[in-house]
Amino acid sequence: MKCRVCREPAIIDIRRHNANFCTEHFLRLCRDQTVKAIEEFDMLAPGDRVLVAVSGGKDSLAVWDILLDLGYDADGLYLGLGIGEYSDSSGEFARAYATKRGVKLIEVDLPADYGYDIPTGARAAKRVPCSACGLSKRHLFDQAAIEGGYDVVVTGHNLDDEAAVLFGNTLRWSTDYLGRQLPVLPARHGFPRKVKPLVRLGEREMAAYCVVKGIDYIVEECPMAVGNKHLGYKEALNAIEATSPGTKHDFYFGFLSRASAHFRPQAEGEQADLLPCISCGAPTTTEVCAFCRLVERAGGQMPERAPERSPEPVAVSLGPTRSAGAGQ
Ligand code: Q46
Ligand code: ZN
Ligand code: ZN
Numbered sequence: 001m002k003c004r005v006c007r008e009p010a011i012i013d014i015r016r017h018n019a020n021f022c023t024e025h026f027l028r029l030c031r032d033q034t035v036k037a038i039e040e041f042d043m044l045a046p047g048d049r050v051l052v053a054v055s056g057g058k059d060s061l062a063v064w065d066i067l068l069d070l071g072y073d074a075d076g077l078y079l080g081l082g083i084g085e086y087s088d089s090s091g092e093f094a095r096a097y098a099t100k101r102g103v104k105l106i107e108v109d110l111p112a113d114y115g116y117d118i119p120t121g122a123r124a125a126k127r128v129p130c131s132a133c134g135l136s137k138r139h140l141f142d143q144a145a146i147e148g149g150y151d152v153v154v155t156g157h158n159l160d161d162e163a164a165v166l167f168g169n170t171l172r173w174s175t176d177y178l179g180r181q182l183p184v185l186p187a188r189h190g191f192p193r194k195v196k197p198l199v200r201l202g203e204r205e206m207a208a209y210c211v212v213k214g215i216d217y218i219v220e221e222c223p224m225a226v227g228n229k230h231l232g233y234k235e236a237l238n239a240i241e242a243t244s245p246g247t248k249h250d251f252y253f254g255f256l257s258r259a260s261a262h263f264r265p266q267a268e269g270e271q272a273d274l275l276p277c278i279s280c281g282a283p284t285t286t287e288v289c290a291f292c293r294l295v296e297r298a299g300g301q302m303p304e305r306a307p308e309r310s311p312e313p314v315a316v317s318l319g320p321t322r323s324a325g326a327g328q
Contacts, residue, residue, distance in 0.1 A: 002020060014029075041195070043195035049152075058207050059157070061093070061217050064103075068101060078106070115295075121297075122298075124299055127294070165230070175263050
């Protein structure tokens with residue numbers, strides 16, 4: 001097995017590219033594909049202050065690493081979700097990486113700062129854990145970005161994640177979600193821009209990237225993910241990809257170039273005037289936002305100081321891109 005570029009011994013084969021790569025050219029490929037996604041979808045501008053949502057897993061640590069190597073001013077944000085040992089250990093990986101690179105990691109801890117954790121909070125609020133988790137993460141990423149003066153929130157969603165979410169949304173014809181499933185959600189009143197620079201790279205490549213770069217990450221899946229639909233969709237797509245390499249890429253990028261625009265008007269038609277939440281100030285269509293209602297039902301409490309956001313009525317957000325959290 002030889003590297004496509006230099007003919008030296010290869011360390012990885014990437015079937016959808018029909019090619020093998022040595023260490024040097026594999027790392028270059030990861031960087032080039034990230035740059036290509038950033039440029040193609042106008043994700044980041046020079047000088048942007050970037051906040052990377054870091055879970056301690058391979059994807060979020062890899063995207064942080066690649067952005068730092070590319071020279072971006074990128075801090076990390078770690079959310080402690082209170083999911084037992086999984087959270088303890090994922091936090092350690094995130095901290096260890098930040099220390100090793102000498103970069104800033106902001107931490108928010110749900111149990112310590114808001115008085116609830118995902119498993120008990122979800123039960124109390126009668127939500128499935130990934131729904132309570134996704135809602136909490138979106139709110140706290142937005143809030144940390146706005147409070148910290150960041151221009152953009154980066155997440156580590158890769159091609160496998162996006163293809164699986166698209167697959168699920170298509171199977172259910174969730175046209176509202178299809179209208180919002182984009183690699184970039186522009187900044188809107190009260191919400192920061194959100195981007196996914198790894199959409200051109202697969203899960204296996206991100207694991208290999210971390211191994212090659214010596215980045216330690218949490219290998220275990222979140223215990224709450226076991227048996228969820230998202231993993232089932234990934235497995236189904238993996239089975240198809242095994243016989244038809246490139247299918248995930250064609251499915252996702254074909255959707256973006258040929259189908260996505262058809263669903264946009266509906267998603268935009270659902271835009272409504274937003275007002276600041278009376279409890280936390282986040283833009284919302286209801287008097288009290290969904291996050292504050294979750295905190296209340298979960299028996300938690302808001303921290304002393306509520307963030308100042310959106311003092312006036314604001315228009316429109318496209319909201320989340322998925323029905324349940326999946327990968328960071
Ligand atoms: S962390 Fe949260 Fe995920 Fe765990 S509870 Fe579900 S959404 S699976 S990426
Ligand atoms: Zn090579
Ligand atoms: Zn609120």
